[in-house]
Every structure is written in structure tokens, then in C-alpha cells.
Amino acid sequence: MIVKPGTVIETPLDIAVPAGDIVALPEIPAHTRRMCVQVVDGDDTTVIRIREYGNFDGTGIVLILYGSRVYGGVDGALTRLEAENIEGPDAAIAVQFERD
Secondary structure, eight states: OOOOOOSEEEOOOOEEEOTTOEEEOOOOOTTEEEEEEEEEEOOTTOEEEEEETTOOTTOSEEEETTOEEEEESSSOOOOOEEEEEEESSOEEEEEEEEEO
16 A cells, blocks of 8 residues: 655644643644654643543653654554643643645
8 A cells, every 4th residue: 555645734823831830732734644743842840641632640651851652553543632830840742634
């Protein structure tokens, strides 16, 4: 099977995640194939937990400053996400969508 990548990249404004807060990430546009989440602001102590929107505290993956995760693809799944700033100062998350 030949993988055909999406044809449009959409990058909303960075999402601020104040210290100690949980913030919903943008809704996924229709026809999105893949999305990338990256911690783009904070400092060396920044720790952000990314999980499914509305899921329980203590779940999800942990990213540090400039850490990223790609979701979706040919066999991957997509769902709305949220970010929890569990350590460090105010931070920011970039989300990028690849869609048809």
C-alpha cells in the first residue's frame, strides 16, 4: 500500500498552559490524518502531560521543553487532547494538523 500524505498543514496559534493548569487543545479539523503536539515554551523544569480530553489526572504522556508527539497516520488514531502543566513555569503548546 502506498501511503498518501495529507495535502494541507494547519497550525493554530500556540496554546498557553499556565503553571498548574489544564488546558484543552484545539478541536481536530475534519479530514485530519495526523497531528503533532510540541512543548514550545517554558524552561528546563517544564513538564507537560498530554492526554485525551477529559481523562483522569495521572494519565497520558509526559513531554519536556521541545518534546513532541505525533498522533494518527495510516494506522493511528486521533482524539481531542488536553495539556496539564505539572511542573515548571507557564508554558505553551504548538499543535499542527495534517489534513486533506
